[in-house]
Amino acid sequence: MPMSAALKSSSSAFFGHLPSTVSIGTKVTRNANMAKLQAGYLFPEIARRRAAHISKYPDSQVISLGIGDTTEPIPEVITNAMSMRAHSLSIVESYSGYGTEQGDKKLRAAIASTYYKDLGIEEADIFVSDGAKCDISRLQLLFGSKVKMAVQDPSYPAYVDSSVIMGQTGSFQKDIEKYGNIEYMRCIPENGFFPDLSTVSQADIIFFCSPNNPTGSTATRDQLTHLVQFAKDNGSIIVFDSAYSMYISDDSPRSIFEIPGAKEVAIETSSFSKFAGFTGVRLGWTVIPKELLFSDGFPVAKDFNRIVSTCFNGASNIAQAGGLACLSPDGLQAMSDTIKFYKENTKIIVDTFSSLGFSVFGGKNAPYVWVHFPGQSSWDVFAEILEKAHVVTTPGSGFGPGGEGFVRVSAFGHRANILEAAKRIKQLYK
Amino acid sequence: MPMSAALKSSSSAFFGHLPSTVSIGTKVTRNANMAKLQAGYLFPEIARRRAAHISKYPDSQVISLGIGDTTEPIPEVITNAMSMRAHSLSIVESYSGYGTEQGDKKLRAAIASTYYKDLGIEEADIFVSDGAKCDISRLQLLFGSKVKMAVQDPSYPAYVDSSVIMGQTGSFQKDIEKYGNIEYMRCIPENGFFPDLSTVSQADIIFFCSPNNPTGSTATRDQLTHLVQFAKDNGSIIVFDSAYSMYISDDSPRSIFEIPGAKEVAIETSSFSKFAGFTGVRLGWTVIPKELLFSDGFPVAKDFNRIVSTCFNGASNIAQAGGLACLSPDGLQAMSDTIKFYKENTKIIVDTFSSLGFSVFGGKNAPYVWVHFPGQSSWDVFAEILEKAHVVTTPGSGFGPGGEGFVRVSAFGHRANILEAAKRIKQLYK
Structure with missing residues (x-):
């Protein structure tokens, strides 16, 4: 129905009653999911x-x-590569415009060979991003509002908040300090900061961060094997956040893909922020193995590819040049x-x-x-x-x-x- | 209900029947909105x-x-600023980590004074981004799935596709080549590429791009005044895409905020991509005036601030240094x-x-x-x-x-x- 004519007289009258400096609310209803969020991030x-x-x-x-x-300067071998890439954009022969949304081919290959050698993860499984936090939201867009998620409790707040924004949750319940329809997997000293999976309800998406932010605890190989089996048993997808994996100094797995069978149930998201001091430069990546499928057999990576093509335009080419330098021997x-x-x-x-x-x-x-x-x-x-x-x-x-x-x-x-x-x-x- | 025990025996048996190289789908249902999308972006x-x-x-x-x-090199005055910023990150005194999610204060101020002088848009109304395409998706996250949107037909495909992903639309109707629950505002030679608003149904969000991509047509001051009045009459929010405004060589408005009253009904999104050749560098901005309110009086900018804080971590600091150089006299x-x-x-x-x-x-x-x-x-x-x-x-x-x-x-x-x-x-x- 054309509303213009129908509303013109009444709304004109409405505007006419107020001085022009007063803001008039639109008729657009505030997103109820945004209203659920507690205080500030x-x-x-x-x-x-x-x-x-x-x-x-x-x-x-x-x-x-x-x-x-991060507070320490970025090593010169890395900043030099970024300076040179910036300079190269001023030269007609080396200028480039849009990169591919999935990231520079060389960088994708270098990430695959540096961090996933012998784990069966290939260049095509890597999506370069402007950081793990941004990719978490893009993953939520991918999953949509109908999924139920589980998080470690405590955990990095972007998992829960992005879930609320996507409409996956109920309201915040002040008495228990939890949102409805999220499974909070308690990680406390008594359980060695690894959740008791036998008490965890069915969830579609399990966010799991190891080394964990904030507890600093790291899941062992046995624990992650247990987690992967749990995901297989339940048909869940694990989103494994390995942003701190380079801080591991014992033999804990640095990638979920070190666990056999994880490629069928897991996504991994990571970042150059805490490794290379790129918190302000913005560069990360997400791995979605081609073996990971939705219940109808559709590859998850194919939908994520559509998300990055439609909602993203690739990480900055200068940051990507820095990322490539990060992965050189020096x-x-x-x-x-x-x-x-x-x-x-x-x-x-x-x-x-x-x-x-x-x-x-x-x-x-x-x-x-x-x-x-x-x-x-x-x-x-x-x-x-x-x-x-x-x-x-x-x-x-x-x-x-x-x-x-x-x-x-x-x-x-x-x-x-x-x-x-x-x-x-x-x-x-x- | 703990599903682990209940499912373990049956799913173990299920896995046992297949060779380990075959991918087993998870039980996570594919997002139905993703399935609505036609072919590739x-x-x-x-x-x-x-x-x-x-x-x-x-x-x-x-x-x-x-x-x-873009194909032409970026002027050296701009790439030099980016090279220097990259180099400064290798020095302890000038290193910086996370920037503010809303963007560097100086850059926000420079955007406000360069493009919105005398239009009542201030530094605080500017959100710096990694590009307009990315901000369009963040705006969709902000609005949520319950709004109805209108687009110029034809228009830049990210508007429609991001709306589909957010679940605002019905299915694609092959016979008319349109998604359900989107208002397509026809822009053809016969109407001078400006929609006949008297035939346009109520929509919450009106995406409007001028100079338009793809038609290259530009709305006149009278036409935009008409559009703003239409939004006021209907209580709609205009998302005005001004990514090509620096190409305007006549007196067509370069910003929707040149139209009196637009601050109460409009958001503007723009980009350095097509001005400065930043297609690969990634930098843009979105203006959300504090006067823009949801129907309950809640400021739209406040919710967008929450979105950028939760789902984004700011544009690359190197790209932002380039943006600041773009806005210098040289x-x-x-x-x-x-x-x-x-x-x-x-x-x-x-x-x-x-x-x-x-x-x-x-x-x-x-x-x-x-x-x-x-x-x-x-x-x-x-x-x-x-x-x-x-x-x-x-x-x-x-x-x-x-x-x-x-x-x-x-x-x-x-x-x-x-x-x-x-x-x-x-x-x-x-």
Whole structure:
């Protein structure tokens, strides 16, 4: 029905009653899924509190160990490649326009051969992205609103929040701090941070992050074998987030595809952010094996290819040139040096809290330390450490109800800051 | 219900019957919205046909005037800024990690002052992105599946395809070449490529691109004033795509916000791709004025802020440094020179087809020429030009049923290629 004529007289009259500077709401209904979301996304909320603290104490020299933000420069072997690629765009012979949405062929091949050699993952299974967080949302678009998902509790908040935005969930239930129709798989010290799968209900999509953000715990080969079998038994798809896999220093699997049969039940998403310091450069990838099929036999990768073609236009060509340099022998060595540095930071943080008598988890295979404050509210602990030590952490409950009573301390920082933060925390809790 | 135990025995038996190399489908149902999509996204399909042609005629020296892909180098004033930013990331003092999801403050301010001076659009209304195509999908996420949208017919296929993916539409109806529950606003020579709004049904979201892709037509000030009034009367939100606005050489509005009252009914999305040759670098922006409200009075910008915080992590910092250089006086002059070059290409293409007696549209304010082949199928014309002139165009029907009988010819190309394509086309149709 043409609404224009029908509404013109009444709405003109309506507008006529108000001065032109007053905003008139449209008739478009707010997306009910957006309205379900609680407060702000966690990290901007922490940034807001940090800013408020600084304006209260302008001379306090706040140290941020909150958001897991890299602080060390990117090795020159990598930035040189990006500088050269940028320069090459000014030359007619080396200029290029649109890349393929799936990413540069050489980079896809290098990712496959560097991280998935002998695992049966090929160049064509790799989709280069502008980061794992962005790909998580594109995966949600792929799955649509009718699926039910499971997450580790606690876990990186983008899994749950993107699920809410896609309309997969019910409302937030304040009493239990959970959204309806999401399976929260509790990961606590008592179960070694691996969920008791016998208590987990059927879910279509299982988000699983190892090394885990925020707990820093890493699933063993046996545990991941169990998880893959669980997915097979239930017909679920695992979305395995391996953004921190280069921090693994024991023999825990760095990829879900190290587990036999995983190609039939798993997607893996990863990132250059925490390896190469690309948090601001933006580069990641997602692996969707051709063996992964929907219930009707349709390949999941084929639909994801359509998503990236329609909703994305590829990662920046300059970032991709940096990614390729990361995977050169010199780049891999340089990244490994940076990781070694952050791992030394991690040890300082672990030792600090341990020496004060706290139960400390994570840290071994991850740049995150998960400190227990039994019986206390995470936000209260966060506030106390900020107020008295001027150190920003992340409240565990921001990652889900299973994180209550913990704070996450990030090991990303300059050494002097880590040492100073350790000193202040020792002062606070001595 | 814990499914693991219940299913284990039967599924183990099931797996036992098959060799381990056979893929077993999961039980996850394919997203029905994905299944509604027709064939491939338009431009990858054209790339496929181009590749097939080249393998059939390896020596044919195919000229691509299909996908609107920039070909001229990026001015050095811009690439130098990107090279320097990349290099700065290797230095501890100038390294930075995560940027804000909304974009660098300086870049937001520069976009506001360069393109929206005196239009009441401020830094805070600007969201920097990795390109307009990506933002269109994020806008769809924002609106959710319950809205009804309207598009110009023909139009850039990402509007319709992202709407299908979000579940806003019905199925594709082959007889009329349209998806259900989308309002197709016909834009044809007979109505000067501006829809007859009196025949347009109520829609929540109106996608409107001017200068238009593919027709190259540009809405006048009167027409856009009419469109804004139509949106106000119906309570709709306009998503105005101004990706080609720097190609405007007459007094047509370059922004929807030149129209009084538009801030209460419109979003604008734009891009550095076609201005600065950033198709591969990836940078764009979206303007959501604080005056734009949902029916319950909730600001649209506030929900979009949540979307970019949760589903995006900002554009590459290197690309953003390039964007800032684009908006310097030297950068603006350099971009304007490149646009002048492409506009000369456009004139060559317009003159070629005009001299052959074709009805030719667009081209004046846009890098696209819209050529009429009355009574012919667009794909047949596309195939003929490719087969006989080895020139890739884009079939008009790929942009919607209103594009049938047209092909779009892109003016992005080196001068020698444009002249050669013109020569071959004159041969073909002489």
